[in-house]
Amino acid sequence: MGMTVTEKILAAHAGMEAVEPGQLINARIDLALGNDITAPLAIKEFRQLGVKKVFDPARVVLVPDHFTPNKDIKSAEQAKILREFAREQGLEYYYEVGRMGIEHCLLPEEGLVMPGELVIGADSHTCTYGALGAFATGVGSTDLAAAMATGECWFKVPETILLRYYGKLRPWVGGKDLILYTIGDIGVDGARYMAMEFTGEAIAALSLDGRFTMANMAIEAGAKNGIFPVDEKTEEYLRGRARRPYRVYRSDPDARYAEVREYDVSRIEPQVAFPHLPENTRPISEVGEIPIDQVVIGSCTNGRMEDLRVAASILNGRRVHPEVRLIIIPGTQKIYAQALEEGLIRIFIEAGAAVSTPTCGPCLGGHMGILAKGERAVATTNRNFVGRMGHPESEVYLAGPAVAAASAVKGRIAAPEEVR
Amino acid sequence: MQPIRGTCHKFGHDIDTDAIIPARYLNTSDPLELARHCMEDADPEFPGRVKAGDIIVAGKNFGCGSSREHAPLAIKAAGVAAVIAASFARIFYRNAINIGLPIFEAPEAAAGIEGGDEVLIEPDKGLITNLTKNETYRMVPLPPFMQELMDAGGLMAYVARKVKDRV
Numbered sequence: 001m002g003m004t005v006t007e008k009i010l011a012a013h014a015g016m017e018a019v020e021p022g023q024l025i026n027a028r029i030d031l032a033l034g035n036d037i038t039a040p041l042a043i044k045e046f047r048q049l050g051v052k053k054v055f056d057p058a059r060v061v062l063v064p065d066h067f068t069p070n071k072d073i074k075s076a077e078q079a080k081i082l083r084e085f086a087r088e089q090g091l092e093y094y095y096e097v098g099r100m101g102i103e104h105c106l107l108p109e110e111g112l113v114m115p116g117e118l119v120i121g122a123d124s125h126t127c128t129y130g131a132l133g134a135f136a137t138g139v140g141s142t143d144l145a146a147a148m149a150t151g152e153c154w155f156k157v158p159e160t161i162l163l164r165y166y167g168k169l170r171p172w173v174g175g176k177d178l179i180l181y182t183i184g185d186i187g188v189d190g191a192r193y194m195a196m197e198f199t200g201e202a203i204a205a206l207s208l209d210g211r212f213t214m215a216n217m218a219i220e221a222g223a224k225n226g227i228f229p230v231d232e233k234t235e236e237y238l239r240g241r242a243r244r245p246y247r248v249y250r251s252d253p254d255a256r257y258a259e260v261r262e263y264d265v266s267r268i269e270p271q272v273a274f275p276h277l278p279e280n281t282r283p284i285s286e287v288g289e290i291p292i293d294q295v296v297i298g299s300c301t302n303g304r305m306e307d308l309r310v311a312a313s314i315l316n317g318r319r320v321h322p323e324v325r326l327i328i329i330p331g332t333q334k335i336y337a338q339a340l341e342e343g344l345i346r347i348f349i350e351a352g353a354a355v356s357t358p359t360c361g362p363c364l365g366g367h368m369g370i371l372a373k374g375e376r377a378v379a380t381t382n383r384n385f386v387g388r389m390g391h392p393e394s395e396v397y398l399a400g401p402a403v404a405a406a407s408a409v410k411g412r413i414a415a416p417e418e419v420r
Numbered sequence: 421m422q423p424i425r426g427t428c429h430k431f432g433h434d435i436d437t438d439a440i441i442p443a444r445y446l447n448t449s450d451p452l453e454l455a456r457h458c459m460e461d462a463d464p465e466f467p468g469r470v471k472a473g474d475i476i477v478a479g480k481n482f483g484c485g486s487s488r489e490h491a492p493l494a495i496k497a498a499g500v501a502a503v504i505a506a507s508f509a510r511i512f513y514r515n516a517i518n519i520g521l522p523i524f525e526a527p528e529a530a531a532g533i534e535g536g537d538e539v540l541i542e543p544d545k546g547l548i549t550n551l552t553k554n555e556t557y558r559m560v561p562l563p564p565f566m567q568e569l570m571d572a573g574g575l576m577a578y579v580a581r582k583v584k585d586r587v
């Protein structure tokens with residue numbers, strides 16, 4: 001019996017020839033990640049263990065990105081716990097404000113995740129790195145504490161759903177639309193405990209940025225991980241970036257799948273997920289008249305170069321609607337600098353947008369753009385749960401950067417064609 | 421595991437971690453402070469109403485969303501003795517087991533139990549009894565490895581033993 005790429009990576013890290021779905025294994029990890037919300041808890045538990053040193057200071061990464069630059073005294077205290085731990089442990093990859101980015105944009109950019117690796121992060125969107133052909137999954141703070149001490153983590157081998165995308169993408173349709181469409185199809189628990197394996201010619205045609213967006217939202221279908229085949233584009237992305245040698249795994253032709261689904265992407269329009277679940281998707285043509293107060297373009301889902309370029313292509317020479325606040329947050333310092341160089345930041349500012357230093361900020365209702373009661377936002381983020389961006393009676397509509405930018409101009413949820 | 425008996429609070433499907441503990445309170449990890457806002461966005465009155473030993477009952481996909489361990493911690497610190505749901509989101513599931521919050525996957529019970537019902541959970545027998553309605557429901561037993569984690573008192577206690585063996 002053949003194995004899927006997810007099974008192969010897990011088997012290799014558990015030191016086994018083969019594994020099968022449902023099996024509980026203890027596996028060696030290549031990298032462990034924590035942030036300013038989850039790491040303080042993990043550090044507390046790590047200290048209680050009485051272990052002096054992390055298993056490898058080059059394989060524990062801490063990124064203060066959620067409530068930073070520190071939004072208040074309490075979050076400043078949390079961030080300080082990270083910083084002090086990073087210094088004391090001599091962590092090689094601790095990213096300070098001014099040099100950091102949103103963790104899931106930052107780690108791949110920094111060449112810290114390789115194909116075939118097993119990465120855990122105390123953040124649910126750690127699954128983003130599956131775009132590089134790694135097994136990457138979100139865990140809790142206690143798991144992170146245990147992993148920092150032992151370099152290991154326990155897993156239940158997931159079943160895999162194979163998702164095959166074929167056909168040619170329509171204009172303005174990107175990775176965000178494909179993944180929203182998929183979640184709309186299978187539901188927020190459609191892949192619960194499972195691996196989502198993304199393949200097909202339409203996936204091969206996507207840029208890495210588009211793949212990161214898709215892998216990022218695997219968790220929004222309940223999945224343990226999302227994973228993409230490694231191809232020329234992946235190798236190209238890794239060239240000059242990869243910090244470790246790596247090995248590429250591929251699914252066997254006779255691998256076992258719990259389910260196989262196929263999508264003709266030429267039929268997929270830009271998508272919008274209505275409150276309060278990512279599965280409440282509608283094609284843009286069926287959205288209707290929905291006035292908005294705020295637009296956020298950023299986050300670990302759509303805060304990358306390609307996203308900013310798409311937004312700029314729509315905002316260029318236009319003005320944000322007088323009743324809308326547009327907030328644009330580049331995912332990392334490097335993306336910020338690149339956007340400056342390409343003239344995108346000027347386009348945003350001239351359009352009337354606020355551009356911020358990298359932070360999770362409004363994505364989780366932390367700071368930098370909180371919604372008041374009854375307010376409505378279009379966001380390129382990944383969650384539209386009750387209260388996610390602020391007041392429990394505010395609303396978040398999820399979309400890709402093209403729809404978000406067009407909506408900012410129109411003052412209501414709008415299709416990119418309406419402004420271009 | 422010991423039987424657990426308590427009064428139930430009922431919630432719907434897809435209760436996410438932002439409803440369990442809104443991110444606006446995550447600038448702390450103090451369990452008691454988290455408990456004061458537990459389930460606030462799903463039911464603003466819950467923090468005031470919940471009593472030590474009560475049980476949360478919910479539909480499918482409980483705990484979906486963030487990896488924040490603050491969610492099971494807030495529930496535990498609010499005094500909740502157990503969570504019964506039709507199904508759990510995976511990170512919440514592993515977090516709850518890791519920190520020793522008893523959780524039970526029991527679709528029949530999740531459907532049958534109503535808010536205010538008194539129930540008895542018997543983990544070893546794989547049974548949940550609704551004392552108010554006089555009904556019994558079967559549940560999915562925990563895999564042995566996870567029972568071992570729970571019996572050890574959570575993941576850290578388990579790891580502490582392993583780390584000690586090593587030195």
Ligand code: SF4
Pocket residue numbers: 066102103104123125299300301359360363364381382
């Ligand atoms: S940008 Fe949003 S989803 Fe991504 S890591 Fe930050 S808070 Fe989480």
